Amino acid sequence: MENAKEKLHITVIMATYNMPDWLEKVLCGYEQQTYPDFDVIVADDGSGPETQAVIDRFQERGQLKLTHLWHEDEGYRRQTILNKAIVEAQGAYILFTDGDCIPRADFVAFHAAQAERGRFLSGGYCKLPMETSKAIALGDIESQACFAPNWLKSNGLTGRSQLRKLSASPGWGKLLDAITPTGATFNNCNTSAWKADLLAVNGYDERMRYGGPDREIGERLENMGVRGKQVRHRAVVVHLDHARGYKTKESLEKNLAIRAHTRKAKVVRTAYGIEQEKT
Template identity: 30%
Template sequence: MKISFIVLTYNRTDALLAVLRSLAAQCGEDHEVLVADDGSRPEQVQMLLAQCPVFRCPARHIWHPDVGFTAARARNLGASRATGDYLVFLDGDCVPNKAFVAAHTRLAEKGCFVNGSRVLISQRLTERVVNGAIDLPSRPVWFWLGARLSGGSNKLLHLLPWGRRLFRVKPDFHWHGIRSCNLGVWRADFVDVNGFDETFEGWGHEDADLVLRLHHLGIHRKNGFMGTEVFHLWHRENPRDQESINKKRVLERMKTDVVLADKGLRELDSSPGVKSTVKITPLNGSNSSL
C-alpha cells in the first residue's frame, strides 16, 4: 500500500516545516508527500523551498492563487496529483507524533476511513516549536506530563497506544470530532464521492460533509485515537461567518443519500484558470520527479 500525505498550508511556513520534519523522519520510499498550498505569499513559498527537510520519498509543493479560504480546492488539487492507494490529509499546523505514519498504515482498512486524533498545544509551547527550540515528536513521557499539568497540552492520549480494533469502528454517522486536519481515506473512496465539496464557502464543516457522503457510500468511520495523534499548534481562530450556513447544509444533506460533491475532483480541470495558475514544484532534498 502506497500512502500519499496531503498537507494543507497557507502563509505559515514556520509551522509547516515542523510538520514536514516529522513526516521526513517517518516516510519511506513507499510514501509520497504533497503540500497543498492555498495561495501562500512568495516569501512563504521561498522559505519552504529553502528549508524543506530531506525526504526519502517524492515530495511536491502544489500552489494555487489566494482567492480567499478555499481549503477544499487546495486539498482536491493535492489529491488529484497523488499517486497513492491511500490518502492521509493533514493541516500544516498539525505536527505528527513519532508513530503517526505507522499508526495510519496499521489502521487503514477497506470499507473504512480513519478519523485521526489531535492534541492541542498552547501558544507558549507553539512559539518554541516554530522557533525551532523544541521538537515535539521526540519529547519523552515526563515532558508531556509536565506540559499537561502546566496547560501546555490538553491531553495525553498519544502516550497510551491502543492497537486494537475494539471501540474504533462506528457504523453510524457521528458529527462529533470530525476533522480534516487528520483524516485517512482510500483514494478510490475519495474519488467515488468526488472529493471535498468546493461549494462550501469560508470556514467550517466541509470535512463533516465529506464524511457524511462517505457514510452514504457505505464507508464506516474508524477512530484513530491512541495512535494517530497530531500536535495541533496554537493559532488565532479563523473567521467563522459561514459556519452556521455550512452546518445547515450538512444537516440538510443528512436527510438525503447524496454521495457526490456538487463541485469537486471531477470539476477541477473544467474550472476557469486552474490549468494555467496551478504550480507544482519538487521540494528540495527529495527524490521528486514531475
C-alpha cells in the same frame, strides 16, 4: 494492513495557508517517520513567499518526496486546492493533515497498518497552547521529546484529555478508541481514506468555507457505505496554536445547511467537487 497484503504507498495531503514557522515544524515531523513508502503534497491555499522558502529548503534536503501544490490567494478556497491534491495524489491511499499538526514518528505507519477497505480512519489531535507551540524546536521533534507528556507539561500544556492521547499504550489506546463517545468523523487534521472512495464522492464540496467541510465529505462517504473507524488515541499529532480569522457566522450557517441536506437526502456525490456539473 487489514484486508490487504500489498505494500501500501500513501500520499500525505497537508493543507496550509501562511504559517511558515509551523509548516517547518510539521515537515520536520514527516522527516522522522518510520514508514518509508509515502510522499507529501502541501496543498497551499495561496500562501506568500515565506511558505515557498520553507518548502524549497525541505525539497533541497531531499529527505521527503515533497510536492508544492499552490493556487492564487482569492479568499478561502481550501476545498478547491484539496480537491486538486486528491487528483494529483500518487498513492492509492491518502492521509489528510494540516500544516499546523506535527506527527509522531509512528503516525504514517499506524495509518498504513490500519487501512481497511470500506472504512476511513478518524484521528484527532493533542491541542497545544501558544506557549507550548512556540517552545517546540526542531531538535525536540527530531528527538520526539515534544510528544512526551512530562515535556509538554513542563512547557505549558495542561488538561488530562490532551495528555491521555500521548500517554496511552497501544492496547490502552485501542480500548479508549472503542469506548470513547466521540464519533468517528472525517477530520482533516488526522484522517485517511482510499483515493478511489474520495473520487467516487467527487471530493470536497467547494461551496463550503471554514467550519465542517471535512465532516461533510465524511458524511457522504458514510452515505456510500464507507464507515469511519476511531483511532484518535493511537494516531498521534500535536496541534500548534493559531488564530482563526477566517471563521465567520455566515460560513458556519451555510455549511450547516449543506451538511443537513447531505444527511437528509443521503447525498453521496456532490455536484460542486472535483468534477463540476454543468447547469
